[in-house]
Amino acid sequence: MWGTVTAKLRSWEFILLVLVVVVLLVAAASVPGFTRPFSISTGLATFAPAALMALPLALLVIVRDIDISVASIAGLSSVAAGLAIEAGQSVPVVVVAALVTGLLCGAVNGFFVAVLGLPALLVTLGTLALFRGLCYVLLGGTPISPLPEFFTVLGNDNIPGFVIPWAIVPFLVLAVVFGIVLHRSTVGRRIYAIGGNPETARYSGIRVARIRFVLFVISGVVSGLAGMIYMGITSQVAPDGAQGLELDVITVVFLAGVSVLGGKGRITGVVLASILILALRKSLQLMNVSGYTQGIAVGGVLIASLLVTNLSQRVIGSVRERRRPASQLGADTT
Amino acid sequence: MNRSALTLAVGATAVLTFALTSCASDGGGSGDGSANSASGKCVEGPIKIGLIPKLGTDPYMVTVQKAVEAAAAKDGSTVIYTSPSDATGAAQIPFVNQLISQGVDVIAISGSDLNSASAALAKAKQAGIKVISWDSDVAPDSRAFFLNQADTGKIGDQMLASLSDMIGGEGEFAILSSTQTAVNQNAWIASIKDKLANDAKYSKMKLVTVAYGEEKADVNAQKAKELVQAYPNLKGIIVPAGIGLPAAAEALSQSGDLGRVKISGLGPVTLVKQYIDTGNVQDVWWNVQNLGTLTFATAEQYAQCKIEPKEGTSYEVDGLGKFTVGENGTVLLGEPTIVTPANVKDFPF
Numbered sequence A: 001m002w003g004t005v006t007a008k009l010r011s012w013e014f015i016l017l018v019l020v021v022v023v024l025l026v027a028a029a030s031v032p033g034f035t036r037p038f039s040i041s042t043g044l045a046t047f048a049p050a051a052l053m054a055l056p057l058a059l060l061v062i063v064r065d066i067d068i069s070v071a072s073i074a075g076l077s078s079v080a081a082g083l084a085i086e087a088g089q090s091v092p093v094v095v096v097a098a099l100v101t102g103l104l105c106g107a108v109n110g111f112f113v114a115v116l117g118l119p120a121l122l123v124t125l126g127t128l129a130l131f132r133g134l135c136y137v138l139l140g141g142t143p144i145s146p147l148p149e150f151f152t153v154l155g156n157d158n159i160p161g162f163v164i165p166w167a168i169v170p171f172l173v174l175a176v177v178f179g180i181v182l183h184r185s186t187v188g189r190r191i192y193a194i195g196g197n198p199e200t201a202r203y204s205g206i207r208v209a210r211i212r213f214v215l216f217v218i219s220g221v222v223s224g225l226a227g228m229i230y231m232g233i234t235s236q237v238a239p240d241g242a243q244g245l246e247l248d249v250i251t252v253v254f255l256a257g258v259s260v261l262g263g264k265g266r267i268t269g270v271v272l273a274s275i276l277i278l279a280l281r282k283s284l285q286l287m288n289v290s291g292y293t294q295g296i297a298v299g300g301v302l303i304a305s306l307l308v309t310n311l312s313q314r315v316i317g318s319v320r321e322r323r324r325p326a327s328q329l330g331a332d333t334t
Numbered sequence B: 001m002n003r004s005a006l007t008l009a010v011g012a013t014a015v016l017t018f019a020l021t022s023c024a025s026d027g028g029g030s031g032d033g034s035a036n037s038a039s040g041k042c043v044e045g046p047i048k049i050g051l052i053p054k055l056g057t058d059p060y061m062v063t064v065q066k067a068v069e070a071a072a073a074k075d076g077s078t079v080i081y082t083s084p085s086d087a088t089g090a091a092q093i094p095f096v097n098q099l100i101s102q103g104v105d106v107i108a109i110s111g112s113d114l115n116s117a118s119a120a121l122a123k124a125k126q127a128g129i130k131v132i133s134w135d136s137d138v139a140p141d142s143r144a145f146f147l148n149q150a151d152t153g154k155i156g157d158q159m160l161a162s163l164s165d166m167i168g169g170e171g172e173f174a175i176l177s178s179t180q181t182a183v184n185q186n187a188w189i190a191s192i193k194d195k196l197a198n199d200a201k202y203s204k205m206k207l208v209t210v211a212y213g214e215e216k217a218d219v220n221a222q223k224a225k226e227l228v229q230a231y232p233n234l235k236g237i238i239v240p241a242g243i244g245l246p247a248a249a250e251a252l253s254q255s256g257d258l259g260r261v262k263i264s265g266l267g268p269v270t271l272v273k274q275y276i277d278t279g280n281v282q283d284v285w286w287n288v289q290n291l292g293t294l295t296f297a298t299a300e301q302y303a304q305c306k307i308e309p310k311e312g313t314s315y316e317v318d319g320l321g322k323f324t325v326g327e328n329g330t331v332l333l334g335e336p337t338i339v340t341p342a343n344v345k346d347f348p349f
Helices: A002-010 A012-030 A037-062 A070-086 A091-115 A120-139 A149-156 A166-184 A186-196 A198-203 A208-234 A246-255 A267-286 A291-323 B002-025 B059-073 B089-101 B118-126 B152-166 B183-198 B217-230 B244-255 B288-303
Strands: B048-052 B078-081 B106-109 B130-134 B146-148 B171-177 B205-212 B234-239 B262-266 B281-285 B314-317 B321-324 B330-332 B337-339
Touching (some): A037 A208, A037 A267, A070 A120, A070 A246, A091 A208, A186 A198, A198 A208, A246 A267, A246 A291, B089 B118, B130 B288, B146 B288, B152 B183, B152 B262, B205 B217, B234 B244
Parallel strands (some): B130 B146, B171 B205
Antiparallel strands (some): B281 B337, B314 B321
16 A cells, blocks of 8 residues: 555656646636636637647657657648638538648658658658648648638637637547557557567567557647647638647657656646646736747746656666665665 | 546546636636626726737837837826737737736737737627737727828838938939839839829939849848949939848948938838938838827727727827828828938937
């Protein structure tokens, strides 16, 4: 019993949970307007695209990959949706156009990384520029608007009678789905196995390349979904849609405790980290802090979370190492 | 497995409780979008105004900010100046939401694009907040007034009038524009050519060539020197671009041609103030401070229900005189002014 409690206290998710509760309480008490339903619902809606894209990215980082092109995929998907709208297509066709575009973008990333074995960071840095460039080439400088009501409601309205905006619903649903897949299914165990040691995973019969490819494709499709929410929020399709969101997405993933070295991280952490970044941004916003300083804060959190998660793992690791051969060394500080 | 489920459950409960209690405690808050009617309220006395620029650090925007703050200080009104770090409409959305949460009376926005903030601005309207735009418009149904700094159609005419004044209404002159495809510049050049052909006042002035400085200081400097060499009788150059104007003035000042050749153009006054003082350069510009004064006065009178954005409505602004609302709620700050040594001190930007 005592063992499970101390294990829980040591887990990064638990520390995050404490942080979330503290930050929310402090913000509620000291930031005027923070607890207003309007602040909560607009905060959730504005943050929804970034939080959504963090879910598949967490899985990619767990298998030692990364996708920094997510915001460009979201942008290109919304451009595809915009062109479909301009061509007079119905809402279902527009949605499919966006999702298929996301899927194809993800497949391009997956092909170069998982099939050809090129480094994920460099491939997706390339496609970050490539997909964004396509946005401008396909759309030109003039944004498309107005959009069908479906999208503006998705981006801006609350579920009738609740403080919860429609925009956050896909995240809530997918967080549960991703959580179940990662923590309860065979695929989830294989994902951790690849991250832990790709060679061992391959020798034990896991189709490493296929799983990595599929994860890139999923990242693409979810980014396409995020792109549609984003265009709803902005009431238009613009070539610079979702630009710059990768900072928040990547920060959420690493703050969540997903290890750069792979094999570690939980969806619970992603949810908690999302709440934390959201509360941070909203508090700074309500304190009338400039966009520049918000950038400094989020960038600082990213570095700090890398520092803390890596150091704490190293410390915990060394404590365990020492304890195994000689417990009389007095390392029993818990 | 159980550990994560437990953490998740506790986390979800915490957030849910938080959301629910906040609903209960703040149901009737003044900034609550759903609690107010769409008609808006009339403020008596000082107002609370939220100012959203395109970019928080842009000197042009900061000049407007200072003027708004100075006007607001006179009756104890509050100004919240926000600072987006990207010049995109999307980056302005969180700032609109912020001002709604803070329950301002008026949001005055310089739109980075027409539509991005429109859903957020509609929520502001719903919450009883009045919305006006300045400097750069947003979609007309998102705002009431648009405070337009200068009638762009008049800029070309004013530059020609200014040069004509300096060279005594006769002689050869050239235009040093930005790029061949620049929309504004080409419109101004067209109107200059039109004036030359049809207005007797300019019958003795001759446009010899149009050169392009490509929006680069060094190219502009080089082209200005070439123009003086190529046309020995050249009396003046019109430089309708903010980068080219100071570059051309400096180049001709160095080569010693400035004085024999006069320069007129368009750009922030601070960049060419030293040359204006010599009397050899004039600048067509508008008083950016006055835009701030007009913005605050319009916001205050609108919030106090003294004016409505109807065509033909007119109102007084302290120190600036009378303004009349034009088509679509647009209020024009005035004609662009010719800046000379006599009035250069009135232009802090």
